[in-house]
Amino acid sequence: MKTALILGGGFAGCTAAYILNKKKFRVKLIEGGNNLGGGVWTNYHGEHPYTFGPRIFFSKKDSIIKHLTSMIEIREFFTKSWTYVENDNQLYNYPIQYSDINQMPDSNQINQELENIKAKEISTKNFEDYWISAIGERLYSKFVKNYSTKMWGIESNKQLIANFEWVNRGIPIRDGDNRLYQDQFQGYPKNLDGYNEYFQKSVEDIEFHLNIKIMKFDPEKRNVYLSNGEKITADIIINTIHVDSLLNNIYGKLQYCGRDFIPLWLPTEFALPENVTWIHYSGKERHTRVTEFKKITNFKSKSTLLGIEIPSQNGRFYPVQSESEIKKFSLYKKEFPNNFFSIGRLGKFVYQGIPEAIEDSIELNKIV
Numbered sequence: 001m002k003t004a005l006i007l008g009g010g011f012a013g014c015t016a017a018y019i020l021n022k023k024k025f026r027v028k029l030i031e032g033g034n035n036l037g038g039g040v041w042t043n044y045h046g047e048h049p050y051t052f053g054p055r056i057f058f059s060k061k062d063s064i065i066k067h068l069t070s071m072i073e074i075r076e077f078f079t080k081s082w083t084y085v086e087n088d089n090q091l092y093n094y095p096i097q098y099s100d101i102n103q104m105p106d107s108n109q110i111n112q113e114l115e116n117i118k119a120k121e122i123s124t125k126n127f128e129d130y131w132i133s134a135i136g137e138r139l140y141s142k143f144v145k146n147y148s149t150k151m152w153g154i155e156s157n158k159q160l161i162a163n164f165e166w167v168n169r170g171i172p173i174r175d176g177d178n179r180l181y182q183d184q185f186q187g188y189p190k191n192l193d194g195y196n197e198y199f200q201k202s203v204e205d206i207e208f209h210l211n212i213k214i215m216k217f218d219p220e221k222r223n224v225y226l227s228n229g230e231k232i233t234a235d236i237i238i239n240t241i242h243v244d245s246l247l248n249n250i251y252g253k254l255q256y257c258g259r260d261f262i263p264l265w266l267p268t269e270f271a272l273p274e275n276v277t278w279i280h281y282s283g284k285e286r287h288t289r290v291t292e293f294k295k296i297t298n299f300k301s302k303s304t305l306l307g308i309e310i311p312s313q314n315g316r317f318y319p320v321q322s323e324s325e326i327k328k329f330s331l332y333k334k335e336f337p338n339n340f341f342s343i344g345r346l347g348k349f350v351y352q353g354i355p356e357a358i359e360d361s362i363e364l365n366k367i368v
Contacts, residue, residue, distance in 0.1 A: 001026045004368075005224060005232060007214050008240035010038035011195075011354055012344025014202035015067070015361035016238045021206050023365065028234065029208040030226065032241075036203065036210070039317070040354065042194035046265040048305035049192050050293040053261065054079075054278060058186035059355035065185050067358055072198045074187040077296065079180040079277045085142045086283030094280055095180070096135065096143060096173045110138045114173075127160035134172040147282040150311050152320055153257045159322045180277075188296050217246045219337045236368055240344040242316060243332045251331045254349060256316035262308040270294075271304050286310050319349045341368075 004020045006013045009031030017029050035041045039052030056079050059065050068074065083094040092100040101110055113136030123129035127148065131140045148157050179186075189195055213227035222233045239246060244254045271292055272279065278291040291307040293299070319325070329349040336342060343360035345352050 002236070003028070003234040004236050004238065005234035006030070006238045006240070007224065007246070008038075008344070008346070009033075009036040009199070009203070009208065009210070010240055010344060010346075011040055011357035012347065012360050013238070013240040014199050015358050016240070016343065016364060017206055017208070018071075018202040019361050019365045020236075020238075020368070023368070025236075025368075027206040028232070029203060029206060030212050030214060030224075031208065031210050032213045032227075034211055036199035036208075037195060040195050041199065042192075042196050045263040045305055046303060048263075048265070048293060048299055048301065048303070049194060049297045050263055050305055050307055051194060053259070053289075053307065053309055054291045054293070054296055055195070055354060056181070056186060056188060056296065057354050058181040058184045060184050061355070061359065063362055064355045064358045067362065068198070068354075071201050072195065073190040075190045075298070077186060077188045079186065080178055080275050081180050081278050081280060082273075082276055083143055083147075083280040083282050086281075086285070088142070091279065092143075093174075093178045094143065095178075096139060097178060098173055098175045101139075101173075104142075106138055110136060113138055124162040126158045126162050128157035130162040131157070131172075139173075143280075143282050145282075146284060147280060147288060150286070151257065151288050152318065153311055153313070154320065154322075159320075161321050161323060161326065163321075188298075190298075192297055192299060194297065214241060214246060216248050219247070219335050219340070222337055222340070236339045236341065238364065239340065239342040240347045242346050243329065243342060243349065247332055247335055250335070251328055254328060254332075255320040255322070255325050257318040257320060258312045258315035259317055260310040260312045260314055262310070264306040264308055266304050266306065267302075268304055269302050271306055316346075319345065319351060321351055325349070339368075 002025050004025040004027045006017050006029040009029050014036055017027050021027050040055045042049045042051055081094050082091045084091050088105060101107055117136055123133040131144045215225045215227055217224050223231050225231055277295045278289050280289050281287055287308050287310045289309045293305045293307055341364055344357050
């Protein structure tokens with residue numbers, strides 16, 4: 001029987017474990033934290049279930065949808081988000097709606113900018129130029145400029161590459177449909193413990209270990225060294241953790257943005273307006289988003305729980321998508337030996353979510 005060693009027990013790692021187990025590999029999974037799932041694991045505060053930031057599932061791909069829904073029940077859920085624009089002292093739909101533009105104090109100037117850019121090509125030079133060429137200077141300043149720089153901990157959005165177009169969910173400005181993920185299958189687990197059942201089912205009948213850190217990896221000998229002193233290897237190795245730390249930072253640390261997350265219990269049934277899932281804050285506030293979790297989890301209570309997200313240096317969760325960092329990651333990729341596969345957000349150094357993590361493992365299944 002062939003063996004598989006999986007480093008990290010988040011969505012990508014657990015999905016890979018499940019698929020390889022079904023393929024008759026003898027699988028061992030090592031997770032450094034005290035639970036599977038990483039930030040997608042459901043915790044509780046004041047009885048309210050929550051995750052480390054909202055974790056809505058959405059996808060257009062049948063293979064991804066089929067895999068997840070074959071393991072846990074997903075109820076349909078449509079995300080609606082707003083942005084608070086401090087300079088206007090107003091809440092607007094996000095993605096941007098044409099109907100909101102006419103309510104803005106500088107609507108005439110915005111409409112003139114939009115008219116001027118109609119005949120121009122969308123720029124792919126960098127993140128800032130993309131957005132300005134797509135929606136104009138004024139809307140960029142209202143919705144994107146400050147939000148993105150504080151989200152990523154950068155000085156300028158020119159530092160980011162331009163293929164972040166998915167952030168606008170396909171269309172920079174919409175006319176009518178205010179669902180965040182629009183025409184995609186979207187939902188959230190029906191059970192109050194969220195995706196926890198998915199992770200637990202994924203590791204049934206396999207060997208997995210929690211609270212064991214991966215200390216380093218020797219690419220030549222294909223040995224993985226663990227914090228408990230053990231040295232292990234396997235026929236195939238699937239990595240889902242930070243590539244730089246795995247390879248002893250030989251090309252320097254890759255840049256990530258961290259996050260402080262504050263769960264805030266309030267003695268009121270609802271805090272945000274009806275059907276609003278979360279609010280982005282695009283001004284000079286330290287926080288980027290406030291989420292009302294019972295809108296997502298469907299938890300019934302006379303109280304509510306908000307999740308406040310503040311970008312920080314705590315943790316390494318969001319890979320900064322700049323040209324220099326992507327080039328650095330490409331150097332690390334050259335160190336990967338045969339039968340070593342690096343998947344997921346951390347393993348690929350890309351900003352992706354649950355559906356892409358599942359897809360990474362589905363694609364892996366085709367080549368091992």
